[in-house]
Structures are given as C-alpha cells and as structure tokens.
Amino acid sequence: MQKFPMTVEGEKALRDELLHLKTVERPTVIASIAEAREHGDLKENAEYHAAREQQGFIEGRIQEIEGKLSNAQVIDIKAIPHTGKVIFGTTVTIINLDTDESVTYKVVGDDEADIKNNRISVSSPIARALIGKEEGDVVAVKVPSGVVEYEIDEVQHL
Template sequence: MAKEYKLSPARFKELQEELVYLKTVREKEVADQIKEARSFGDLSENSEYDEAKNEQGKLYSRMAEVENILQNCVVIEEAYDENSNTVRLGSRITVLDKEYNEEEVYEVVGSQEADPMNGRISEDSPFGKALLGKSIGEEVVVEAPVGTLRYQIVNVQKA
C-alpha cells in the first residue's frame, strides 16, 4: 500500500503548479539542452551531453515523486472548531518548555510541509505524535535523542 500524504490545500496547489511547470517549461528546457549537446559531436566524450542527460534523470525523478504525492494525498480541509482546545493537524500550538521555562510556537503539519527550523512540525515526528489529541493545560512528554523533553500546552488555535 502506498504511503498516504496529508497536505494543506495550499501545499496541494503548490505541488500541482510545480508539476505543470516541470512537464511544460522545464522538460522543454532539458530537451533543448540535450539537443544542443548532441550537436557537439561524439557522445562518448561529451560532458555537456552527460550533464544534460543527468539533468533529465533528475527532472523525471522529481516529476514521478510529485505525481506519487498527488495521487496518494489527502487534502486536510476539516471543519475547524474555533473553540476547540485539542491539538490536531493544522493547529498552531504555544507550548511552555518546562526545562527552560520558555514559550515556543509550533504548527502541526503533514510530512510534506514540515520545516522544523521554522516551527512547522510533522505529525509523523515524535513531537508531533506526542502533541496530537492533547488539550490546553496538558503536559506533553517527548522521548528524544538528548533525553526526555517536557512541555505544557499553553494555547491551541487554527493555523
């Protein structure tokens, strides 16, 4: 069974646009590079041709990857209760780091949208899994390589 990807409507649209770009503009550019490189003569010693073929391989690989994601995705557009205090996909959470007594803000997103350096935590990550289903005031315990981390949920809102 194929992996199921959870995407926001915005990310779904971005991937659709990327696929259209790859199949139209980028594929033609790479084909032109190959055509130009062929005109340089002997293909066995033609580094431009090798580079163009490598680029074509990368392009087709990315196209296949994006198509796979789009074919196996679920667009998350569930009705969001503004009064809900429960963490779910698409929630923006403010947590209190118990060790350093500092507040941090995270957004729980699908794995394709994760960007931990910018506070976008994958629902598949240990931290994301620990947060899901919890409510304001609850303590979250995360087992990490550096040890056990403890957070308290301070606020939950729609992202």
C-alpha cells in the same frame, strides 16, 4: 493503498513545483539535449551527458511528486470546527517547563515538515505527544536525553 495527510498549502506547493518542472524545466533540458546533439560525437560530449543527467533528475522528481499527490489526503484545517485540541494542521504554542522557552509549531505532513520554519511532521515525537491535547495540558515528550515536559499554551486553527 495508504493515504498520507497533507495540508492545502503543501498540496499547492507540490502542484506548483510539478507545473514548473513540466512547463519550464522539462522543455529547457530537452532543448539543451537537442543543442548538444548538434555538436556531434555524443561519446565525448560533456554538455550532452550533463543534460541527460539533468533530464533524469527532472523526470524522477516529476514521478515522485505525482506519486505523493496521488496518495495525499488533503486536510483543510479551516473546514474543521475549532475544538481547541491539537490536530493535524493546527498551530500550537508550547512552553518548555524546565527552561520557560516558548516555541510555536505547525503540525503538517511528513513531506511538508521543515523544522527551520517551525513546521513539524505529524509523525514526529513532539507532534504525536501533542495530538488530541488541549490548551493548558502538560505533555511529556521522550527525547534522546530523557523526557521533556511541555505545557500547551495556545492552539490555533490557521
């Protein structure tokens, strides 16, 4: 079975969400279903149907998280010797050579990627171009509008 890379923080966030779903959300929706059943006729009971639908979403998310965690390969970047190269879990600052704009990204697993928080997936075009490169290297990233060149300004093992 294929393993998917995940940071320690990503695993903790998924485990926290799973715990919340199992200990808070699941019991709440079960209580809502029980209360709605007490109101009588289930065919026309909107509260009952809404609670059952919510239960389906919660159970589906629990299964999804458990599946992700069972296939996760958790990588602790702090345990890897700092080589100065961009690898999974590193934080890298790059400079667009055309615009001189600087941006910092953390290379994370697919499920942790969040561009608004500067967390890019290891399988994204930018991350694939950066992996294995060092500070000072220039990388070309193919984008829909052509090719953009970036210089790696800093690599951090945070």
